[in-house]
Amino acid sequence: MERSSGHKRKRTGCLGCRARRKKCDERQPICSLCSRKGTECVWPDNWTAPQTVDSFCFDPAAASSTSGPQTSVSRRGPNLSFLPAGPLWTASRASNVNSNSDSNSPSESAKDYGPRKRSPESLRSQAEHLRMAPKISHVPLIVPPDLDCYEGSFQMLFQHFLSRSMPSMSVDNVDTELYVSTLLPVIVSDNLVLRSVLALSSLQYMLSHPENDKALKLASTCYSKALSAMRARVALSGTGAQDDRPDCLCAASLMLALTESARGDSTRNHVDFASHVLQNMSNSVRLGINQKLYRNMLRVCMFLRVDEAVETIPSPFTSAQLVNQMDMPILAGHLWDAEHRASATELSEECGLFQTPFIAGLLTIHHLARLRAADGAANIDKDERVTQLLAIEMQIMSWEPALPHTSLRVRQVWTLWRLAMLILLYESPVDGKFWQASRRNDCYESFMKELKLVPKGHESIGVMLWPISMAGSCAQSSAHRELIQQQLTESCDTLSARMLAVVANMLQQMWDGTAANLADDKREEELVIDPSLISPESLQEA
Known part of the structure; x- marks a missing residue:
């Protein structure tokens, strides 16, 4: 009679419970024991090889391993099954075509979440654009567990923000790396900035997938929660109930301003509020925040104010319709002061x-x-x-x-x-x-x-x-x-x-209005008759 094997010890818990030799309940993103002790909960996959933007977007192995949503919930890492990356989507479609899967296979779920077909030239240009920015390709997708994130969607939205939203706000990799180095520390440390970033990313993801009901609901939820967080932060500012952090308040306002622009809204309330925050910072706060972030926020705010320079739209842009924006010289003065405080090496970068x-x-x-x-x-x-x-x-x-x-x-x-x-x-x-x-x-x-x-x-x-x-x-x-x-x-x-x-x-x-006006003017000119051209006989008959 064959002897039954003993109980095999599972090694799927977090690293903190392993070090303490305690049984882990394997709740993600943070287990109960780590939550009770207030320690960071790190999982084995994230500890040994943290996934990065470059690996998830362009690594064939990562593409084949995450070709679609899994049928069973994985306990060994974040679910990035519907990551909106071009080459990953192409690889997943190829793997689904080659394999004869049933109706519950990842192919049908990937059909709902995957982006539309793109040309090989656009995929290569996107890959080259990201690979040229080394700071982007080494950003780990490890999120602090104490942040209130959206269940099952944070990794996808954060990935979309890094790979699509940031490059769309810049011309080359210099500006993109500037956003990465200044925004990421604020994103992971402030819940308001995080929600504003997710609002922008979810909106752009929804516009890329207009037929996806889940993407539409996600964009609406993220935008609503970002506005609620902004109202709560503004209501508590100056009361001493929490740290005001004007730099985070301004960064969140600029993110929401970009969200408004992507939505096609004509209102510019968030840009005006960001300008107000930048103008009314105390000198101690102005000198105490990250100066690189401070200079970048001043520049972005002044750039976004250009859209408000015209009084009436639609109409031809002329200098007779320009609005005299009184805050532009004030913001420029603060930018000059920040430039004088920076070194030549910092400005050259x-x-x-x-x-x-x-x-x-x-x-x-x-x-x-x-x-x-x-x-x-x-x-x-x-x-x-x-x-x-x-x-x-x-x-x-x-x-x-x-x-x-x-x-x-x-x-x-x-x-x-x-x-x-x-x-x-x-x-x-x-x-x-x-x-x-x-x-x-x-x-x-x-x-x-x-x-x-x-x-x-x-x-x-x-x-x-x-x-x-x-x-x-x-x-x-x-x-x-x-x-x-x-x-x-x-x-x-x-x-x-x-x-x-x-x-x-x-x-x-x-x-169309200009063409119609020209046509009306032409008809009016055709009806005008010069009296000198009319003969006296015609005048007598009239």
């Missing part, structure tokens, strides 16, 4: 698009709005107005990257912004017919040539939205209008943002 010389050039809009207000109030004479217009033109013409390590992609986007600023200056100057029409036409043709060089569906099209809108408001030929519409519509899926579609519809309505 911040050579992406959101470097200080680029943000300083955005003050041109404020100067034009100020001249427009002074011109309406007749507070400035003609000679001084002409002098200031020429000075603004010289500033725009010399508006180039000051840092030598600026990439070619940043310089190309910078050129589009410079040409758009010149179009704004030449299209509707403050001083009547001061500028010649040939300058505007030459500048516009140069802009369209530069725009043709931008790949359609490029991820950084979001930072070029204002220049494209400026050029679209002045577009006359059908070829130029078609090119602008292609750039906007083909980038909607790449960026997962509704604002591009909103701007495209706005421009189309404006073009």
Whole structure:
């Protein structure tokens, strides 16, 4: 008779219970014993080989091991079964086609959560974009257990934020690494910033999967919880009930502002609140927070304020409709002070698009709005107005990257912004017919040539939205209008943002209205008869 084997000891508990030689109840993300002792609960898989963005997105082994949602809940690590990564989705589809699985196989679940088909060129460009950023590919997906996260969805949303949301807010890897190094410590240490990040990530994930009911519900839940957390933090600020942490409050406001922009909302309440927080920080708080994060928040806030510079939309963007934003010089002053406190080495590393010389050039809009207000109030004479217009033109013409390590992609986007600023200056100057029409036409043709060089569906099209809108408001030929519409519509899926579609519809309505007005003017001109051309006989008959 065969002797029965003894009880085999399981080794699936957390590392903390193993070290204490206690039985682990294997509750995730934190077991009962670690929760009672207030210690960190680390699981074996996360301890030996923490999964990273690069491994989950582009490692074939990771793709084959996580090809779809598992039929049984795994106890040895986080469930990243429906991770929205392109190559992983391709590998999972290939494995599902080769294997004859039943109706409960991962293929049907992957069909619900997987992104739509993308071209091999877009997948290769995304892989290259992430691999060029070493700091992104080494961010572990280990979450502190005391944070109140969304059950079963945090890993997917956090992964989507790193791989899609951050690159969509930057032009090259310099800005992306800047976001990683400054935002991640705040995300994992503050619940409000975490919820704001999840709101942005879940919205973009939902826009990438519009037919997925679970993604729609998740986006609505995350956005609602982020707004509730923001209201609670604002209500408790200044009461002493908790640490105010203005840096986290400002970072969360900027994340919610980006969420509003992706939703296509016209309100800019969160940008205004972020500007208010940055202006009213005490000196002790201003000097005590992370200076790299502080400089980055000032730049991003000033950049987002550009969208509020126009009074009425839809309408052609002209200097006669610019809003005089009084907080822009105040934010710029705080940015100059922060620059003086930083070393030359620190500033040389911040050579992406959101470097200080680029943000300083955005003050041109404020100067034009100020001249427009002074011109309406007749507070400035003609000679001084002409002098200031020429000075603004010289500033725009010399508006180039000051840092030598600026990439070619940043310089190309910078050129589009410079040409758009010149179009704004030449299209509707403050001083009547001061500028010649040939300058505007030459500048516009140069802009369209530069725009043709931008790949359609490029991820950084979001930072070029204002220049494209400026050029679209002045577009006359059908070829130029078609090119602008292609750039906007083909980038909607790449960026997962509704604002591009909103701007495209706005421009189309404006073009249709302009064509209708021209047709009405033409009919009116056809009905007007010059009396000198009418014969006396016709007048007598009349």
